[in-house]
Amino acid sequence: MNAISTDPREIREAIRSGAYAGPTAGLAPDYVQTNLVIVPSDYASDMADLCARNPVPCALVEVLPHGRFTPACAPDADIRTDLPQYRVYRKGLLLEKRADILDLWREDFVTFLIGCSYTFEHALQQAGFVMRHHAEGKSVPMYRTAINLMPAGRLWGHMIVSMRPFKPQDVDAVREITRPYRAAHGEPVHWGDPEAIGIRRLDRPDEGDAVTVERGEIPVFWGCGVTPQNVAIESRIPYVIVHEPGHMFITNMHHEELISQSPSARR
Amino acid sequence: MNAISTDPREIREAIRSGAYAGPTAGLAPDYVQTNLVIVPSDYASDMADLCARNPVPCALVEVLPHGRFTPACAPDADIRTDLPQYRVYRKGLLLEKRADILDLWREDFVTFLIGCSYTFEHALQQAGFVMRHHAEGKSVPMYRTAINLMPAGRLWGHMIVSMRPFKPQDVDAVREITRPYRAAHGEPVHWGDPEAIGIRRLDRPDEGDAVTVERGEIPVFWGCGVTPQNVAIESRIPYVIVHEPGHMFITNMHHEELISQSPSARR
Numbered sequence: 001m002n003a004i005s006t007d008p009r010e011i012r013e014a015i016r017s018g019a020y021a022g023p024t025a026g027l028a029p030d031y032v033q034t035n036l037v038i039v040p041s042d043y044a045s046d047m048a049d050l051c052a053r054n055p056v057p058c059a060l061v062e063v064l065p066h067g068r069f070t071p072a073c074a075p076d077a078d079i080r081t082d083l084p085q086y087r088v089y090r091k092g093l094l095l096e097k098r099a100d101i102l103d104l105w106r107e108d109f110v111t112f113l114i115g116c117s118y119t120f121e122h123a124l125q126q127a128g129f130v131m132r133h134h135a136e137g138k139s140v141p142m143y144r145t146a147i148n149l150m151p152a153g154r155l156w157g158h159m160i161v162s163m164r165p166f167k168p169q170d171v172d173a174v175r176e177i178t179r180p181y182r183a184a185h186g187e188p189v190h191w192g193d194p195e196a197i198g199i200r201r202l203d204r205p206d207e208g209d210a211v212t213v214e215r216g217e218i219p220v221f222w223g224c225g226v227t228p229q230n231v232a233i234e235s236r237i238p239y240v241i242v243h244e245p246g247h248m249f250i251t252n253m254h255h256e257e258l259i260s261q262s263p264s265a266r267r
Numbered sequence: 268m269n270a271i272s273t274d275p276r277e278i279r280e281a282i283r284s285g286a287y288a289g290p291t292a293g294l295a296p297d298y299v300q301t302n303l304v305i306v307p308s309d310y311a312s313d314m315a316d317l318c319a320r321n322p323v324p325c326a327l328v329e330v331l332p333h334g335r336f337t338p339a340c341a342p343d344a345d346i347r348t349d350l351p352q353y354r355v356y357r358k359g360l361l362l363e364k365r366a367d368i369l370d371l372w373r374e375d376f377v378t379f380l381i382g383c384s385y386t387f388e389h390a391l392q393q394a395g396f397v398m399r400h401h402a403e404g405k406s407v408p409m410y411r412t413a414i415n416l417m418p419a420g421r422l423w424g425h426m427i428v429s430m431r432p433f434k435p436q437d438v439d440a441v442r443e444i445t446r447p448y449r450a451a452h453g454e455p456v457h458w459g460d461p462e463a464i465g466i467r468r469l470d471r472p473d474e475g476d477a478v479t480v481e482r483g484e485i486p487v488f489w490g491c492g493v494t495p496q497n498v499a500i501e502s503r504i505p506y507v508i509v510h511e512p513g514h515m516f517i518t519n520m521h522h523e524e525l526i527s528q529s530p531s532a533r534r
Contacts, residue, residue, distance in 0.1 A: 052449055052527065053323050056417045147415075150323045150456055150490075153446065179420065182319055189417055223417075260319065 006030065008074065008250045012082040021084045021099060023139065023246040029122060032073070032184070032255055033248035034061050035114040035225030036083060037232075038101075038241040041066055044110035046153035050231060051112060053150035057159050057223035059183040061251070061258070064111040071113060073251040080105050085244035087229070092236035101241055109241075114225040116248050117162055119184035119255045123177050132165050132211045139246045140164065141205035142224050146198025147189070149231065157234035161189060161221040163202070165213040174220060182260040191220040207245045273297065275341065275517045279349040288351045288366060290406065290513040296389060299340070299451070299522055300515035301328050301380040302492030303350060304499075305368075305508040308333055311377035313420035317498060318379065320417035324426050324490035326450045328518070328525070331378040338380060340518040347372050352511035354496070359503035368508055376508075381492040383515050384429055386451035386522045390444050399432050399478045406513045407431065408472035409491050413465025414456070416498065424501035428456060428488040430469070432480040441487060449527040458487040474512045 005011055008028045014020040024033055039047050044066075051058040062073050069079040081100045088095045088104065098104075117140065121131055133140045140162045147159040166174050171191050179187040190197050202219060203210045207226055213219055232240040243249065272278055275295045281287040291300055306314050311333075318325040329340050336346040348367045355362045355371065365371075384407065388398055400407045407429045414426040433441050438458050446454040457464050469486060470477045474493055480486055499507040510516065 049446060049449070049453070049527075053453060055322060056320050151454070153442075153454075175420075179316060182316070186316070186320060187418070187420075260316075 008252050009076060011250055012074070012077055015084050016078065016081045018099065024084065024248045024250055025118065025139070025246060028250050030254055032061065032251045032253040032258055033116045033118045034251060035116055035228070036079070036241070036243040036249050037112040037114065037228045038079070038109050039112075039237065040106070040239055041108040041110050043154070043237060046155045047110070047112055047228070049152035050149065050155045050228070051114065053152050054227070055182070056185060056189060057225065057227035059115040059185065060112060061115050061183055062113040066110055067107045069105065069111065071111070071251070073113065073253050077249075079111050079249065083243050083249050084247040087242050087244055089229070089232045089237065089240045089242070091238055092233045097244060104241065112228070113249060114228065115181070115184035115258065116225050117185055117222060118248070119258055120178040120181045120222070122255050123181065124174065127173070127177050129166075129170070129174065133209065136211055138209035138211055140208050141202070141210055142207040142226055142245065143199045144206045144230060149227070155231050155235045155237070157227070157231035159189070160206070160224040160227045160230050161197070162208070162224040163219045163221050165211065165217040166220050167216060168218055171218070171220060178222070180259045181255070183258040185223040185225070188220045188222050192218050194219055197221065275519050276343060278517055279341070279344055282351050283345065283348045285366065291351065291515045291517055292385065292406070292513060295517050297521055299328065299518045299520040299525055300383045300385045301518060302383055302495070303346065303508070303510040303516050304379040304381065304495045305346070305376050306379075306504065307373070307506055308375040308377050310421070310504060313422045314377070314379055314495070316419035317416065317422045317495070318381065320419050321426070321494070322449070323452060323456060324492065324494035326382040326452065327379060328382050328450055329380045333377055334374045336372065336378065338378070338518070340380065340520050344516075346378050346516065350510050350516050351514040354509050354511055356496070356499045356504065356507045356509070358505055359500045364511060371508065379495070380516060381495065382448070382451035382525065383492050384452055384489060385515070386525055387445040387448045387489070389522050390448065391441065394440070394444050396437070396441065400476065403478055405476035405478055407475050408469070408477055409474040409493055409512065410466045411473045411497060416494070422498050422502045422504070424494070424498035426456070427473070427491040427494045427497050428464070429475070429491040430486045430488050432478065432484040433487050434483060435485055438485070438487060445489070447526045448522070450525040452490045452492070455487045455489050459485050461486055464488065
């Protein structure tokens with residue numbers, strides 16, 4: 001792959017061909033990336049309910065019809081090959097990691113595409129903020145919390161959050177900039193004391209890398225699209241395919257297309 | 268009012284004329300009733316975000332355009348006169364209770380209609396369940412919980428839940444029957460130990476009446492549309508008009524119109 005490609009089609013082509021298998025942060029920066037959850041149709045209704053009832057960590061960008069692997073948000077893409085890495089869980093246990101899921105595909109699979117923090121990070125960057133994990137060349141730290149999701153059928157579990165440190169005086173601006181991107185987690189769920197949401201050690205994230213929180217900064221936490229993976233584990237879903245955290249699906253949608261309308265504009 | 272009227276238009280007419288000012292439970296049983304929240308337009312975007320981020324207690328049935336008081340879900344109705352009782356809060360304090368809000372109405376008001384438990388109670392009744400508060404001739408008990416809402420701009424607070432006792436062996440059926448009514452709180456948020464969600468005393472509800480929980484029953488808790496009232500109090504919204512709990516807005520929509528589609532039917 002041309003390392004400086006910013007075109008979603010070219011990048012997906014490089015991923016599909018095996019030329020690129022790394023994280024997707026920073027690739028096609030103007031385009032929406034999504035989390036991936038694929039469940040057998042028997043669980044599709046529960047997963048749809050889970051997302052509808054917990055839209056902050058699990059905002060739906062798209063649900064593909066039964067058996068379909070070409071999403072409307074990237075009609076030339078193939079969900080089975082176009083992510084750099086997949087995880088397969090069986091009854092809550094990680095079965096394997098994979099570069100594609102072509103031979104695992106079944107007609108009864110239903111695919112959920114869930115908004116990703118890269119969208120609001122793009123907005124923060126355009127406003128002049130530097131993400132600490134970018135500055136340190138790391139993946140964003142993600143944590144399991146004590147926040148119970150709203151249960152949905154056989155699905156339950158705790159919210160996963162991602163964390164970025166900011167100065168307290170910047171929190172209002174950070175909230176305001178990220179708020180309109182409801183389909184990409186929107187504004188933070190919490191800021192300040194990590195223990196208030198059940199996080200004991202900031203230096204020991206459950207996924208991603210620890211980053212420096214400098215003196216005079218506070219941790220700011222957002223809902224994270226890795227949450228359904230935690231639900232798969234906690235609820236012991238019989239079979240689920242997800243993306244490797246940080247290795248997202250790159251769509252053809254621009255970030256602006258995810259901005260939520262204000263109520264006066266709605267009718 | 269004809270006490271046995273089941274027609275939403277007739278009942279609203281009776282309320283509007285002052286002939287009826289009581290609770291709306293049991294009136295027009297086939298029709299959707301809603302919670303009411305009216306905020307000045309300055310707060311409309313925050314309230315829309317609060318509802319979008321907390322759809323279990325605050326599922327939107329309709330948002331009226333700026334200044335409008337005739338909803339699409341009942342085009343012959345008037346939001347300012349057609350509820351039996353209103354509450355007006357200023358900076359988190361109850362200012363007054365009112366039979367109508369005609370003289371309070373302002374061009375910059377934005378009205379939110381939020382789903383109500385009567386919809387899923389109707390479904391439970393049709394399946395043969397008897398609500399305990401109905402059997403005892405009471406209002407459903409409502410409680411403040413320790414469940415933090417997802418913050419939205421200047422709005423934050425804790426979830427209010429309503430409670431109905433059921434036998435543990437009925438909980439699966441109760442969950443299944445109420446689940447499709449996502450716009451009316453859907454399935455329960457919690458069942459069993461009240462303290463797990465911060466409720467100390469079941470016999471001391473914050474709104475409504477205590478009901479008997481018989482030996483061999485457990486309390487089952489649903490998100491409640493009184494939640495925005497608690498948000499108004501906790502966030503000290505400068506000015507908000509809401510319904511008196513139990514005194515809802517009666518729409519022309521049938522309950523079935525609120526049933527959420529399964530994901531396979533969505534596209």
